Amino acid sequence: MDLGELVEALKKESSPVKAGKMRAYMRRRFEFLGVSTVHRLEICKPYAAESLASGAVDWDFISDCWLSPWREIQYFALECIYDLRDTLTPECMPKLKRLIEVKPWWDTNDAIDSIISYVALKYPELNKTLLEWSKDKSGWVRRVAICHQLDRRGKTNRDLLTRIIDNNLGSTEYYINTAIGRSLREYAKHNPDWVLWYINTRKDRLNSVSVKEGSADLQDKS
Secondary structure, three states, X not given: OOHHHHHHHHHOOOOHHHHHHHHHHOOOOOXXXXXXXXXXXXXXXXXXXXXXXXXXXXXXXXXXXXXOOEHHHXXXXXXXXXXXXXXXXXXXXXXXXXXXXXXXXXXXXXXXXXXXXXXXXXXXOHHHHHHHHOOOOXXXXXXXXXXXXXXXXXXXXXXXXXXXXXXXXXXXXHHHHHHHHHHHHHHHOOOHHHHHHHHHHOOOOOOHHHHHHHOOOOOOOO
């Protein structure tokens, strides 16, 4: 796949005004071409089809995407990986972890959550890896470990969720504490009694941000 060709195609639809707003929204951490999501997906469609037709993630191409100064290119890289999620194996985890660690922020972090969730559900032996990630020196890696079960509901591994959150109690990092709250709130949609029990038994260690978010839908049960 020709990354330069893709960048040029996106540049034709770029908007300096939109780029400025996107950059400001991401606290000026990244450069943007200024292409809306709708237009980006349309422009990238033939390139995404080419990636999918290859039948396997081209990790060299993904690395090149991560070296690009344009954030839209990192979004495209993650979309390519997600489209090929069925081909991912436990051996891909170090590569995915590297994507979390380089140019980290919540936007790519959230996309990687979905990829990790799919792979880990397919390969339960990765629970051990995610438990290790929950103690990683990188808060962004720990955030993925905390959030990777967000969309599982009834398939949530409650013991794993408990241990991962417990490993992060007492953190002063905002994105860790919001991640804990989000995980509890999502699981409460399936098992509100357990979430209420968890919050009540760890009130002295849960950050107020986590408690507020995690109990947002539990007022009538408290």
